[in-house]
Amino acid sequence: MSRLRAKIFLEQTIKYTLSSLLFYSGVIPLKNLFFHGEEGVRILTYHKVNNLKNSLNSIPSKEFRKQIEYLRTNYNIVSLDDFHESMTGGKKLPKKTVAITFDDGYRDNYTNAYPILEECRVPAAIFLTADYIGTNKVMPTYEGDETKSPFLSWQEVREMGNHGITFGSHSLTHSILIKRSPEQAKREIFESKRIIERETGKPAKFFSYPRGTKADFDRRMKDMVREAGYVAAFSAISGINDCRADPFELRRIAIETGDKGYIFMKKMQGALDVLFLRDTRKGQMLKDCFNSLLGIRLNKEGLVIEG
């Protein structure tokens, strides 16, 4: 078994056990009953939709269709504009509302995900790594991730932009902002917005922090994002967003490789909300340890990886 497959298998086992324990012990049903439970919006993060083996952060097309159909039947799916409007005092969203986002801007979002989204008439947003769009560049990833995922072209971006897909920025180069100088971080945030708006002819109102855990950005970057004119920013910190949510540190639920069927449903029901612990600074350190124990090494420091 490759290291990457071992990692995916281990993560899947942990999630399966944890969600079953929390759900069938009554903890999650009770929490949903007594606390705000399903109040607030769950924003899902996808990366890739393809049928390649050993592709990190990837969901097979068939599984993606099942998930979208499940969401369409059981949830109210909104665009980021509708979500943002509700946050700023607009109309209140019903319980069990979700929004769908993609990070990075891979071509399979166009070839595999978009036809399903369009057929099901479901809105979604894609956060583009501006310097990669319309090029043959490949994002550095784990050693051993054999798939070299190509990025969208600007033509594909424009086509989807005319059919219900919103585009936001995921920085210029996918650099972890906290590891960059203030000037570099500022450039990643401002320049990506300018490029996306120039190419799409539409405002890029939303930002998503590269990698996006608590360890990857701080107050200074949040201020820069606001200053650049974005109206909201999305992290990779796990959780739901109620009326108290910080619009520049919104939480999301990552749909990762192996999050199929049962695990996906349990994630949607909140049985894995406890995973927000791994998105804290200490959690990120533990995650790095877990990866190095498995012998999975990250490529160049600071130039990202995973998410």
Ligand SMILES: [Zn+2]
């Ligand atoms: Zn990313």
